Amino acid sequence: MSDGAIPFGRLRLIPSSVWALGVVSLLMDFSSEMIHALLPIYLVGTMGATMAQVGAIEGVAEATASVVKIFSGAVSDWFASRKLLAILGYGLAAATKPLFPLAPNVDWVMAARFIDRVGKGIRGAPRDALVADVTPAELRGAAFGLRQSLDTVGAFLGPAVAVLVMWATLDDIRAVFWVACIPAILAVAVLAFGVSEPAETRPQRPARFPLHWSEIRGLSGRFWLVVAIASIFSLARFSEAFLILKAQAVGLPEALAPLVLVAMNVVYAGASYPVGAFSDRGDRITPLAAGLVMLIGADAALAYAEHLPLVWVGVVLWGLHMGLTQGLFAALVADTAPAALRGTAFGVFNLTGGLALLVASLLAGRLWDVYGPWAAFAAGGGAALLSLGVLLIASRSLSAPAE
Secondary structure (H helix, E strand, O other): OOHHHOOOHHHOOOOOOHHHHHHHHHHHHHHHHHHOOOHHHHHHOOOOOHHHHHHHHHHHHHHHHHHHHHHHHHHHHOOOOOOHHHHHHHHHHHHHHHHHHHOHHHHHHHHHHHHHHHHHHHHHHHHHHHHHHHHHHHHHHHHHHHHHHHHHHHHHHHHHHHHHHHHHOOOOOOHHHHHOHHHHHHHHHHHHHOOOOOOHHOOOOOOOOOOOOOHHHHOOOOHHHHHHHHHHHHHHOOOOOOHHHHHHHOOOOHHHOOHHHHHHHHHHHEEEEEEHHHHHHOOOOOHHHHHOOOOOOHHHHHHOOOOOOHHHHHHHOOOOHHHHHHHHHHHHHHHHHOOOHHHHHHHHHHEEEEHHHHHHHHHHHHHHHHHHHHHHHHHHHHHHHHHHHHHHHHHHHHHOOOO
């Protein structure tokens, strides 16, 4: 059978630097998700934080990353170099990991999350632009899907190892946070020595610093359409911390709480690469629409779940929607942005999505505190339905040939 019939046959065509960046993402997500899987419980159960505070911490953290991304993406375009900024971002994130086990109060945790997300913001847009730079256009969906799949493998290994460390240490959350420092250090080493940025793949430097209005106008209407759809979509997918807290609210023991992220990310990782490879055949819209339908189903299940089985259905559907959408949005940005402005484009894309995620997390936390979890998930489902409608209306414009 041909490579077209077996999407996994295309793996050998993906550049080695994309593979290395995927391993870097795997290791850093391994570290981050070990912490993230237990952080909501640590904040609420140990430090006495409210749900609104959890929403604020998660929303501010992600919004911070998104704001920083627009500047790091523009700087990577201006200097026509991505790797050094990626090393700086991953290095800063690794340096913040010890702050979590050392945290004496909620404010300390919020500061640690803030600094960690600054690191994410510095690395995100240059890394995604580097993937687009070194990958042929006909392999973009597969390349972004592969990087996302490897990233997500780390995202389910992290919580799984967190469960084991919790069992071995008799529920010592701080011990889990210390173990999480190890893969973060390894991620920086792989990036420094395993990723190359060939001169021939570097785009031409823009005439002005990319955040100048004359350069921003170089971003096409199709790109801004992608940004608009993704921003509405981000209003529907608030922090996964709320999935963990929902499972705990209906009876999942604290030590097993990380299994929520394990289940979600196993599905996410399994779907990302095949969906990305499928989309390289010329159809990125159908899987995106299917992903939004999955999110609506996840929100409905989580809104009305009173027992664990329905929560697990919602968690699996949530993971499936992530696998169907995240890599494809990145591929659409690469499709619709000129090469010289890819870093800036990814920065703008992540800024708008991050601000929407901030609003979503703050709103979800407030709705949970006032009306209960059903209200938070019902609001997310409504935003997903709106995003689906806009996507279907815009599908003809987005289906135009890639640049």
